[in-house]
Amino acid sequence: MRPLIRILTVLIFLLALLGLSFTLGWHLSTSGSSMAILLSLAVSVTIGAVALLCWMQLDGRFRDSQSSELALERRVEERTRALQQEIADRVRAEQLNRGQKHVLEMLADPGDLTTEDILQSLADVVASRNQGWESSIFLFERRGRKMQRAASSGVHERMQSYLKLVGTEFADTPECQASLSGEVHIVEHLSQVDLPWSRQLVDCGIFSVWSLPFCDTSSGRLTGVLTIYSRARSGPSELEMEMGESAARLAALVVEHRRIRTELLHSAYRDPVTGLPNLRAGEQALEEAVEQAQSAGAELAVLWIDLDRFRRINSHFGRAIADETLCAVAERLRRHPLTAGTVARMGEDEFMILAPGPAGTIDGFEIARQLSRVFAEPVELGAARIDAALSIGACMFPQDGTSAQILLRNAEFAMRHARESGKSFCAFSAALNAEASERLEIEDALGPALENNWLRLVYQPLYAADGQLIALEALLRFHHPRLGEIPPSRFIPIAEQTRQIVPIGNWVLRESCQQLRKWLDDGLPRVQMNVNISALQFARDDFSDRVASVLEEFRLDPRLLTIELTESVVMDDDATARRQMNLLRQCGIHIAMDDFGTGYSSLSYLHRIPVDVLKIDRSFIDQLEAPEGTRPIVEAVISLAQRLSLTVVAEGVETEAQHAILDKAGCHEYQGYLFARPMNAADAGRCLRASRVHRFAKASDDVDGAAAIA
Numbered sequence: 011m012r013p014l015i016r017i018l019t020v021l022i023f024l025l026a027l028l029g030l031s032f033t034l035g036w037h038l039s040t041s042g043s044s045m046a047i048l049l050s051l052a053v054s055v056t057i058g059a060v061a062l063l064c065w066m067q068l069d070g071r072f073r074d075s076q077s078s079e080l081a082l083e084r085r086v087e088e089r090t091r092a093l094q095q096e097i098a099d100r101v102r103a104e105q106l107n108r109g110q111k112h113v114l115e116m117l118a119d120p121g122d123l124t125t126e127d128i129l130q131s132l133a134d135v136v137a138s139r140n141q142g143w144e145s146s147i148f149l150f151e152r153r154g155r156k157m158q159r160a161a162s163s164g165v166h167e168r169m170q171s172y173l174k175l176v177g178t179e180f181a182d183t184p185e186c187q188a189s190l191s192g193e194v195h196i197v198e199h200l201s202q203v204d205l206p207w208s209r210q211l212v213d214c215g216i217f218s219v220w221s222l223p224f225c226d227t228s229s230g231r232l233t234g235v236l237t238i239y240s241r242a243r244s245g246p247s248e249l250e251m252e253m254g255e256s257a258a259r260l261a262a263l264v265v266e267h268r269r270i271r272t273e274l275l276h277s278a279y280r281d282p283v284t285g286l287p288n289l290r291a292g293e294q295a296l297e298e299a300v301e302q303a304q305s306a307g308a309e310l311a312v313l314w315i316d317l318d319r320f321r322r323i324n325s326h327f328g329r330a331i332a333d334e335t336l337c338a339v340a341e342r343l344r345r346h347p348l349t350a351g352t353v354a355r356m357g358e359d360e361f362m363i364l365a366p367g368p369a370g371t372i373d374g375f376e377i378a379r380q381l382s383r384v385f386a387e388p389v390e391l392g393a394a395r396i397d398a399a400l401s402i403g404a405c406m407f408p409q410d411g412t413s414a415q416i417l418l419r420n421a422e423f424a425m426r427h428a429r430e431s432g433k434s435f436c437a438f439s440a441a442l443n444a445e446a447s448e449r450l451e452i453e454d455a456l457g458p459a460l461e462n463n464w465l466r467l468v469y470q471p472l473y474a475a476d477g478q479l480i481a482l483e484a485l486l487r488f489h490h491p492r493l494g495e496i497p498p499s500r501f502i503p504i505a506e507q508t509r510q511i512v513p514i515g516n517w518v519l520r521e522s523c524q525q526l527r528k529w530l531d532d533g534l535p536r537v538q539m540n541v542n543i544s545a546l547q548f549a550r551d552d553f554s555d556r557v558a559s560v561l562e563e564f565r566l567d568p569r570l571l572t573i574e575l576t577e578s579v580v581m582d583d584d585a586t587a588r589r590q591m592n593l594l595r596q597c598g599i600h601i602a603m604d605d606f607g608t609g610y611s612s613l614s615y616l617h618r619i620p621v622d623v624l625k626i627d628r629s630f631i632d633q634l635e636a637p638e639g640t641r642p643i644v645e646a647v648i649s650l651a652q653r654l655s656l657t658v659v660a661e662g663v664e665t666e667a668q669h670a671i672l673d674k675a676g677c678h679e680y681q682g683y684l685f686a687r688p689m690n691a692a693d694a695g696r697c698l699r700a701s702r703v704h705r706f707a708k709a710s711d712d713v714d715g716a717a718a719i720a
Contacts, residue, residue: 052671113260125268129261130161136257137164142241144216146173147261148185149234157185158233168214172207178449185235190222192232196220198245217243222254224262233265269516281355283333284340292354292362299352299364303407310375310407311365314421314699315343315381316429318399320359327394335396338389346384348377362421374404375429378435401429405438420446448493452501455490460517464489467521467690471697472540472681474660475673477705479698481538481572483681484522485688486514506544515547520560523571525691527564534698540572544603545579554593568598569604572623576604591620601657607647616654624651628662631682634671645675651677
């Protein structure tokens with residue numbers, strides 16, 4: 011553009027000169043007049059002036075155009091730089107987001123990673139966002155203000171000494187200032203801060219620092235500080251500040267998440283009442299102890315401890331006292347010198363002790379014996395004195411088992427044997443091993459027993475004082491495919507401990523009601539059916555509904571069914587028991603308390619429990635005739651029952667002398683071998699038929715009864 015203007019200007023001047031020359035030549039050749047010469051000069055000057063003005067005008071426009079172009083170029087360059095910076099910021103932000111996402115993924119599935127491992131990844135993410143950045147993360151101890159470096163990234167070797175001195179010799183660093191104020195602390199020009207720590211940072215090429223504190227969101231407690239060290243001689247930009255704050259929030263999330271996870275893991279492996287390791291932790295500790303003893307050629311004593319009558323303590327004194335009792339027992343176990351290993355709470359009232367030691371130095375029997383002495387003294391909780399008697403079973407590795415599962419089973423079996431035999435402690439032995447093997451065989455067979463018809467019912471009559479057959483009690487029998495007939499006292503406790511008693515008990519209820527329906531359909535006399543109910547079965551919320559459903563299915567009058575409950579079932583939780591019993595009685599079902607007198611403080615509950623029948627346990631009947639036997643107790647129970655309008659049944663009557671004593675005392679009903687043994691359904695039917703004409707009828711009386719009727 012500019013050369014073209016200059017060419018045009020030169021051409022105009024040439025034309026002006028050419029015109030002047032032409033005018034002078036023409037004038038000289040024609041007239042030579044001075045006027046002509048003056049006119050020629052005027053024309054030339056005019057043309058030159060016009061040319062000069064044109065040149066000036068064009069040059070001004072050129073200069074304006076040049077300025078506009080330069081301004082536009084500057085704006086384009088500035089905008090380009092701004093776009094480039096924005097793109098760079100966006101790239102850094104996206105990189106930060108990707109880095110933070112990676113940290114969150116690590117947090118969600120940490121595996122074996124520690125909190126420090128995850129924070130190190132976060133520090134790496136922060137430092138990588140800018141070539142001139144270094145970063146570190148400090149955490150505070152939970153019980154103090156001491157800072158501990160958890161992670162650092164991009165830090166120069168010479169900075170390590172600075173990081174070690176933060177919070178100790180360097181007490182006024184940005185990290186310390188941020189922790190004290192709880193706010194972001196920025197130092198834009200370290201060179202202007204003449205302090206030992208700032209000079210050390212400047213020597214490392216760091217010229218600005220900003221520290222961002224972060225807190226636990228639930229408690230608001232300060233948990234740490236994230237610091238960015240920059241080689242730039244200025245503070246952070248707005249975007250850089252946002253990035254730092256985002257990273258600090260993520261650091262807080264990491265620490266809080268790991269704290270919560272640690273607490274959850276602690277809760278998962280700790281009993282909340284006693285603070286001891288729980289069942290899960292105890293089993294894990296046992297497996298580890300077995301592995302260690304096996305590799306070291308050492309021994310291990312495993313003790314299983316049961317707190318006797320804990321449910322009674324809970325029912326009588328309340329939950330708070332029961333929990334305090336558990337804590338007192340746990341503390342005694344933990345403090346005993348022979349229990350230096352693991353002490354764990356394995357169940358509601360059960361504990362386990364692991365006592366490892368070199369071969370030949372551990373005696374499980376001796377540990378159990380000494381522990382039983384420790385608990386000879388009652389636990390005193392304010393005004394309450396609790397008898398914290400224990401049943402203890404002990405077994406040894408490797409003598410009594412080489413796996414955690416076998417050792418646990420054998421120790422528990424020894425404890426059960428101690429409790430059933432009335433002893434405080436018992437050590438596992440070869441004899442117990444045979445018994446335990448048999449128990450396991452019974453346990454395995456109970457599962458498929460119903461499907462294989464290994465269970466059956468027999469029926470034992472109950473007679474009124476005048477000899478009338480008024481009820482039949484359904485009794486369960488178990489024929490093992492290899493061991494033969496197993497007594498109820500042997501297999502029922504196993505069924506209860508393995509919780510197989512619930513489906514078995516439901517089968518007994520349905521089978522007995524179905525049999526009663528069949529007898530009624532055959533025209534036999536109406537009698538009551540007594541069915542024993544286990545504690546686990548009775549404790550189910552749907553038990554009353556199940557009973558009502560069975561009665562409806564077989565079209566039975568509810569008054570023909572008597573539910574027999576052991577005294578311990580009623581005493582364990584009398585409020586819940588009363589509620590369930592009231593539901594049954596509202597339907598017309600009778601309630602009998604079986605084995606009366608074998609529990610604790612039974613009389614104090616009689617006026618509050620909705621029962622209809624008391625069945626005096628056979629252990630009291632056996633001692634009726636002894637010189638210093640149970641006759642006064644039995645007579646007192648009968649008298650008390652009469653005053654409370656309860657029916658009294660004497661179980662296990664086997665002699666005429668026992669019958670005479672009971673009859674004189676006013677007993678209402680009898681059951682025992684003196685009158686009739688348990689019999690199958692067919693014999694029970696014949697006995698019912700004979701009861702029409704015979705007092706204390708037996709199945710063998712059926713022929714005579716039929717002849718009399720004929």
